[in-house]
Amino acid sequence: MFKRFLFLLVLLFPLTAHAALNVNGISMTASVNKTSLTMEDELVLTVTVDGATGDFMPQLPSLPAFNVYARSSTTQIINFHSIVTFEFIMLPRFPGKTVIGPITLNYGNKIYKTDPITVTVYRTPNTPQTNTSKSNASKPAAKTAAPPAKARQAEPTPAPADMPPLERDLYNSAARNGDKTYFMVAALSDSTPYVNQSVTLGIRFYFSSNFVDNAPYNEPSISNLFMELISTSEGRQKIDNKTYGYIERRYAISGVTAGPAQVGEASVRYIPAGNLTNISVFDRMFAAVSQEEQTVRSNPLSLTIRSAPQEGKPKSFYGAVGSGYTISASIDREEVEAGEAVNLTVKVNGSGNLKPTSDLKLPNLPGFKVYDVVATSGVVPTNGELKSYKIFKAVVVPLSSGTYTIPALDWSYFDPSAQQYRTIRTQPLTIKATPSSKTDTGFDFATHSELGNGFRELGRDIRYLKSDVSPSKLGVLSTVSDWQIANYLFGALLVLAALFALMDKQTLAGRRALAKARTQLKNAHTEEAVSEALTAYLQARYRVHIASLPLKDITAALRKNGCPAELVQRFDTLWQRLNAARFAPAQMQEENAIELARQATDLIKAMDKGGRA
Amino acid sequence: MKKGILLICFWLAAALSASAADLQSAEELYREGKFAAALGQYEELLKTYPNNAHLYYNIGNCYFKMGTVGLAVANYYRAFRLSPRDGDIRHNLALSLENSGERLVPTGMPEVLHKLFFSLRIDELKGLFFVVLWLFCLLGAFWLVKRRLGRVTLIVLAIVGFLAVWYVWRSKIEQAPLAVVAAPVAELRSGPGKNFPASANVAQGHLLLIQDTKDNWYDVVVKDQGLQGWIEADTLEKI
The missing domain is CATH 1.25.40.10 (Tetratricopeptide repeat domain)
Known part of the structure; x- marks a missing residue:
């Protein structure tokens, strides 16, 4: 029983799931082929319902400014997923700005609504109101011939001054070609945009006579530009009382680098319907008709791409130029374990081309391991203008437990209409990380090193603030470094010592010898002691080694070394007495030794005063 | 009072x-x-x-x-x-x-050597140099007069020489006109003006040695890269 029930459940699951998905996954969008048009133009309102099945019809709001003259629907089913597109073709009833209110859909007991769309309708010059109502009466076929012009005015009537530049230029260019049956024109909404600023390129193929279907269209060549097709539409324009149909393509283009840029010729190859009348069906199908093929080309256009101004350029400027940008940031989880990945997503939307802008740079996130930012971008043509988005995804991993805040992320763009930079920012995000429960040693990153003893480096950050304003220093050395004058003082001391030592070296030696000899003689009580003191003095004073010399040689050496003759004589006499006492000690008394010491003292004093070494 | x-x-x-x-x-x-x-x-x-x-x-x-x-x-x-x-x-x-x-x-330089080299502030190093110099003057004078402590005087003289080399080297490093790239990227040009072509981009935080100044431009050398050129002064922060 249970198995049967399970079998039925498995069988019915795709159907029930699909039905559930259909109810839950419905979305409805509305768009128009142009937001500025003339009274002669038709407006195509497209409503796309994604995910709904069955029989349903969106409810249009009250549209007093338009006549809805045709509607159609197409359904696409891809992998059990249906997309139904409704097209409403409308003609304006009177000029002015009007709002197409929300389109509603009652489906699955829920009411879905689209955003309102604002459209501006301009008065067509020389177009009487009666013509308008006449035009409204019949559906204009895009490739149906209009009645040929019978007369031409000398000067084409210019477009209204309040028309947007692109519409005006296209209108005026077409007016200048009003004498041709087939022609192409091209115009730009701005020919001096900034790098990455999105401007609109409009190319129209005008015809006032039939041509064979599927005329091949060649896109213009471009240089130094990005180009995205944003819409294709058809319309009518009256030039010199002649009604032309046209097929229009609009592109969003943006400059790559500052400098000149070019939009080359677009072309359409066509076969005028008049040439087909005498050709067999077989020939039409094959090459014979190709000989009749003709080509029209649009005018080439030149642009000058400007750099966004350097002045006031914020750090968070990544190259976006445009207006109405919004930014948001989100994380997939607010509570994780330390070491688990959190996906951080930052989305930027706005008017302009975000594809070529640089990637967002995340700031330093302390406490996180941050992996490289991966960016994806895309463009969404909406109501005749280019909306683009860029999504930055980064994986951040809290390295340890705690509460972390990803700060507000700044993102700047240049607004060309206001001629200034604007900065938008995300809200700060908070992540609460609990301690890791995976392993007892925590988690591992290849880039982080093992410190040993159970410690693992998780990341590096700067150290915390200093709470005082008195850094440590070696005060004494710092103070001393200012005492420059002391250098001179110590230097002078050194110089003085050197001079002193150089100038009076001998005198010093003599004085030292005198002092020493006088002390010895003062304490001498024998002739031997007197003799030794005198020998030491003469050796120091006159550098004469008298111990091993005979008296004659000693006196000669003394004279030679500058000792005066009188003092030499006195020394001679004293030395003989000392020798006599030394060789006849019995005759010597202590009193005699003292007398000899006194005489020796007198002699060395005299030598110190008068003698010269 | x-x-x-x-x-x-x-x-x-x-x-x-x-x-x-x-x-x-x-x-x-x-x-x-x-x-x-x-x-x-x-x-x-x-x-x-x-x-x-x-x-x-x-x-x-x-x-x-x-x-x-x-x-x-x-x-x-x-x-x-x-x-x-x-x-x-x-x-x-x-x-x-x-x-x-x-x-x-x-x-290639051991960190401990770098720490030793920068262990003193430049004024502290100057003060230490002075103190040792004065000690040498005293010892030298004593030796000249008394002919004593000759070896000690020689050792102190060697220390004076070592400190002098250290001080001069440090002074050269301290007085070098350094700057750091403060803007997200600075462009290195071949001359002092935007009309000269840029030869390299220098990222924020890189240290540069200023060699010359002309108007609002610095002639700089990028350390360790062997690059030389002119950078707009507004993109740099002088240290």
Whole structure:
């Protein structure tokens, strides 16, 4: 029983799931082929319902400014997923700005609504109101011939001054070609945009006579530009009382680098319907008709791409130029374990081309391991203008437990209409990380090193603030470094010592010898002691080694070394007495030794005063 | 007289307590993640305490947290010159330099040698040089007169020579006109003007040696890369 029930459940699951998905996954969008048009133009309102099945019809709001003259629907089913597109073709009833209110859909007991769309309708010059109502009466076929012009005015009537530049230029260019049956024109909404600023390129193929279907269209060549097709539409324009149909393509283009840029010729190859009348069906199908093929080309256009101004350029400027940008940031989880990945997503939307802008740079996130930012971008043509988005995804991993805040992320763009930079920012995000429960040693990153003893480096950050304003220093050395004058003082001391030592070296030696000899003689009580003191003095004073010399040689050496003759004589006499006492000690008394010491003292004093070494 | 001294003491105490309150307030802002506001307060305090290593360090921290690595490096470097033995300053300078692809300790040099070389502030090194020089003068004079302590005098002379070389080397490093790239990217051009072609981009936080100045342009050498060229002064922060 249970198995049967399970079998039925498995069988019915795709159907029930699909039905559930259909109810839950419905979305409805509305768009128009142009937001500025003339009274002669038709407006195509497209409503796309994604995910709904069955029989349903969106409810249009009250549209007093338009006549809805045709509607159609197409359904696409891809992998059990249906997309139904409704097209409403409308003609304006009177000029002015009007709002197409929300389109509603009652489906699955829920009411879905689209955003309102604002459209501006301009008065067509020389177009009487009666013509308008006449035009409204019949559906204009895009490739149906209009009645040929019978007369031409000398000067084409210019477009209204309040028309947007692109519409005006296209209108005026077409007016200048009003004498041709087939022609192409091209115009730009701005020919001096900034790098990455999105401007609109409009190319129209005008015809006032039939041509064979599927005329091949060649896109213009471009240089130094990005180009995205944003819409294709058809319309009518009256030039010199002649009604032309046209097929229009609009592109969003943006400059790559500052400098000149070019939009080359677009072309359409066509076969005028008049040439087909005498050709067999077989020939039409094959090459014979190709000989009749003709080509029209649009005018080439030149642009000058400007750099966004350097002045006031914020750090968070990544190259976006445009207006109405919004930014948001989100994380997939607010509570994780330390070491688990959190996906951080930052989305930027706005008017302009975000594809070529640089990637967002995340700031330093302390406490996180941050992996490289991966960016994806895309463009969404909406109501005749280019909306683009860029999504930055980064994986951040809290390295340890705690509460972390990803700060507000700044993102700047240049607004060309206001001629200034604007900065938008995300809200700060908070992540609460609990301690890791995976392993007892925590988690591992290849880039982080093992410190040993159970410690693992998780990341590096700067150290915390200093709470005082008195850094440590070696005060004494710092103070001393200012005492420059002391250098001179110590230097002078050194110089003085050197001079002193150089100038009076001998005198010093003599004085030292005198002092020493006088002390010895003062304490001498024998002739031997007197003799030794005198020998030491003469050796120091006159550098004469008298111990091993005979008296004659000693006196000669003394004279030679500058000792005066009188003092030499006195020394001679004293030395003989000392020798006599030394060789006849019995005759010597202590009193005699003292007398000899006194005489020796007198002699060395005299030598110190008068003698010269 | 006594009243005057009391007034001065009172004024000093009031000024110190106001600074302490400002420091605390700046620290609270920093802890709350309001780095720009904390930076403003620290810069105000720097006017009261010029050339203060700790204030430069705190300013560097604020810039680092704000993601402005170039200005963080500049302020850590100023703090490092004023207080080279401070481990926190050394750590933060080394980390911020690493973030911008530079190294504090030159490749091949042992870190301990680098720490020894920068163990003294330049004025402390000068003071030490003076003290040892004076000691040498005294010993030299004594030796000249008494012919004693000759070996000790020679050893002190060798130390004087060593300190002189150290001081001159450090002075050369300290007085080198350094700058750091403060803008996200600075363009190195072949001449002092935007009409000269750019030869290289230098990322934020890189250290440059200024060689010449002309109008609003610096002739710089990019250390370790062998590049030389002119960079607009507005993109650099002189240290």
